[in-house]
Amino acid sequence: MVKHYSDRLDATFHALACPTRRGMLASLMSGEKTVSALAEPYAMSLAAVSKHIKKLEVAGLVERKVEGRTHYCRLNAKNMAEAHAWMERYRRFWEGKLDLLEALLEAEDREKETK
Amino acid sequence: MVKHYSDRLDATFHALACPTRRGMLASLMSGEKTVSALAEPYAMSLAAVSKHIKKLEVAGLVERKVEGRTHYCRLNAKNMAEAHAWMERYRRFWEGKLDLLEALLEAEDREKETK
DNA sequence: ACTATATTTAACCACATGGTTAAACATTAT
DNA sequence: ATAATGTTTAACCATGTGGTTAAATATAGT
Numbered sequence: 001m002v003k004h005y006s007d008r009l010d011a012t013f014h015a016l017a018c019p020t021r022r023g024m025l026a027s028l029m030s031g032e033k034t035v036s037a038l039a040e041p042y043a044m045s046l047a048a049v050s051k052h053i054k055k056l057e058v059a060g061l062v063e064r065k066v067e068g069r070t071h072y073c074r075l076n077a078k079n080m081a082e083a084h085a086w087m088e089r090y091r092r093f094w095e096g097k098l099d100l101l102e103a104l105l106e107a108e109d110r111e112k113e114t115k
Numbered sequence: 116m117v118k119h120y121s122d123r124l125d126a127t128f129h130a131l132a133c134p135t136r137r138g139m140l141a142s143l144m145s146g147e148k149t150v151s152a153l154a155e156p157y158a159m160s161l162a163a164v165s166k167h168i169k170k171l172e173v174a175g176l177v178e179r180k181v182e183g184r185t186h187y188c189r190l191n192a193k194n195m196a197e198a199h200a201w202m203e204r205y206r207r208f209w210e211g212k213l214d215l216l217e218a219l220l221e222a223e224d225r226e227k228e229t230k
Numbered sequence: 231a232c233t234a235t236a237t238t239t240a241a242c243c244a245c246a247t248g249g250t251t252a253a254a255c256a257t258t259a260t
Numbered sequence: 261a262t263a264a265t266g267t268t269t270a271a272c273c274a275t276g277t278g279g280t281t282a283a284a285t286a287t288a289g290t
Contacts, residue, residue: 159248160251184256
């Protein structure tokens with residue numbers, strides 16, 4: 001199996017498929033954070049955190065600015081757009097289904113009234 | 116490591132992090148399909164396809180109706196809603212950033228005009 | 231120069247993932 | 261009853277994942 005999450009969507013969805021990484025993104029919504037600040041809520045080594053951040057970076061969801069020995073991470077939510085747009089297709093699909101359902105129910109109601 | 120993708124979001128994003136499974140969902144947009152129909156575009160065994168479908172099922176994205184020896188799969192796009200909603204938060208975030216940028220540019224423009 | 235701080239990298243481990251083939255299961259057709 | 265069809269399950273394999281600890285790297289403070 002030769003799988004490198006080369007595809008951007010793969011990388012993005014994979015990055016999001018983990019509560020730790022989603023938590024980190026949420027944490028970054030309130031602004032730039034250093035690696036250790038990001039690590040703080042989690043009971044795991046910095047080495048592990050470092051890897052999580054790297055995945056977020058590879059997926060383009062997080063950007064890093066190195067200043068001396070400190071690494072500042074910030075959210076790049078814009079790069080979630082592709083994945084969001086992908087899902088949007090399905091949102092339309094399920095809304096379409098609901099619209100159809102609604103139409104059917106309305107039709108049923110009219111049926112009753114004229115009975 | 117004890118990870119079971121118990122969380123619904125985990126399961127959903129994980130299911131989506133694979134081109135094969137995304138392809139299957141896309142294929143189901145045009146209507147119900149049997150397992151072998153779903154498998155047809157892919158150069159892999161039915162056994163492998165079966166496992167992919169199961170993941171989509173566990174994530175609640177696909178539902179199965181067994182009729183005799185044939186299994187009919189259909190899309191349940193509605194169960195993508197949670198993941199979509201999760202991303203929506205971030206869409207607002209990046210739109211907010213764009214709005215802010217726009218505001219800044221406008222402010223700059225006004226600056227120039229009054230100069 | 232020495233030490234402390236911030237972080238990554240390397241080597242390792244247990245378990246997950248995505249594939250395979252072969253066999254089992256369930257249903258339909260002959 | 262036998263054979264063919266549609267699908268899953270079991271056993272297996274190579275590689276990926278998410279964690280660990282220990283060492284390396286880079287910078288800042290004394």
